[in-house]
Amino acid sequence: MLIAAVLVLIVLGSLLFHFLSPWWWTPIASNWAYIDTTLIVTFWITGAVFTAVVLFIAYCLLRFRHRPGRRAAYEPENRRLELILTVGTAVGVAAMLAPGLVVWARFIQVPEEAAEVEVVGQQWQWSFRLPGEDGQLGRADTRLITPESPLGLSAHDPRGQDDVIVEAADLHVPVGKPVKILLRSVDVLHDFYVPEFRAKMDMIPGAVTYFWLTPTRTGTFEILCAELCGVGHPYMRGVIVVDSESDYQAWLAEQITFAQLSTARQAADASP
Numbered sequence: 001m002l003i004a005a006v007l008v009l010i011v012l013g014s015l016l017f018h019f020l021s022p023w024w025w026t027p028i029a030s031n032w033a034y035i036d037t038t039l040i041v042t043f044w045i046t047g048a049v050f051t052a053v054v055l056f057i058a059y060c061l062l063r064f065r066h067r068p069g070r071r072a073a074y075e076p077e078n079r080r081l082e083l084i085l086t087v088g089t090a091v092g093v094a095a096m097l098a099p100g101l102v103v104w105a106r107f108i109q110v111p112e113e114a115a116e117v118e119v120v121g122q123q124w125q126w127s128f129r130l131p132g133e134d135g136q137l138g139r140a141d142t143r144l145i146t147p148e149s150p151l152g153l154s155a156h157d158p159r160g161q162d163d164v165i166v167e168a169a170d171l172h173v174p175v176g177k178p179v180k181i182l183l184r185s186v187d188v189l190h191d192f193y194v195p196e197f198r199a200k201m202d203m204i205p206g207a208v209t210y211f212w213l214t215p216t217r218t219g220t221f222e223i224l225c226a227e228l229c230g231v232g233h234p235y236m237r238g239v240i241v242v243d244s245e246s247d248y249q250a251w252l253a254e255q256i257t258f259a260q261l262s263t264a265r266q267a268a269d270a271s272p
């Protein structure tokens with residue numbers, strides 16, 4: 001009796017907590033409202049199943065509790081029940097997975113007009129690279145990393161000379177314009193995550209992963225690493241600033257290119 005009451009209270013408490021909780025998603029700042037929709041679908045399905053299963057257990061505890069002289073019936077096979085449970089589970093799992101597949105397809109189908117931005121993760125900091133005036137990112141490889149080329153850009157690729165290198169932990173992007181985020185890691189697995197964008201993706205050494213988004217409001221948002229990547233993992237924070245077009249251009253004008261960076265570092269090395 002007591003256990004049945006506790007089970008009912010757990011269900012009530014969980015539902016109340018879910019609907020009244022002040023800890024909800026931070027307000028969205030990108031076009032990925034679809035991601036929230038998929039989460040809500042999952043909440044409804046898992047919430048309904050959780051409520052049904054726990055209340056069923058409470059019901060069974062009361063209805064079939066021990067009474068003197070009553071014996072349990074043994075029923076090893078029940079085709080009808082097996083069919084209902086199998087089909088019901090399959091439908092529920094499919095309903096949770098299918099919207100995710102649709103959203104995933106959109107997430108990686110980058111619009112033609114999207115500007116490219118590269119994010120480089122390393123233990124335990126973020127760096128960024130933008131294509132320069134030619135609109136193309138030059139070749140980069142982890143094996144080419146030197147003090148003059150901290151992101152591993154090839155000195156021999158003319159497309160890379162005008163690339164903008166941002167070693168500070170803040171990246172700026174203009175509001176309302178689609179941007180393709182290219183992700184690279186120079187050491188271990190990291191994961192680029194901006195909660196307000198509802199977007200995250202693993203960064204894999206030796207590969208370039210990507211997704212796209214359109215920032216929908218200006219503001220300053222935190223970049224978190226969402227893949228345990230060593231003792232400094234909790235401190236691997238960055239900032240992404242969504243600017244108006246004029247603020248963005250002002251920021252961009254202050255950044256330095258790969259050619260300027262490598263010349264400055266070579267000069268610093270040469271001086272005694």
Ligand SMILES: [Cu+2]
Binds near residue numbers: 124189226236
């Ligand atoms: Cu990390």
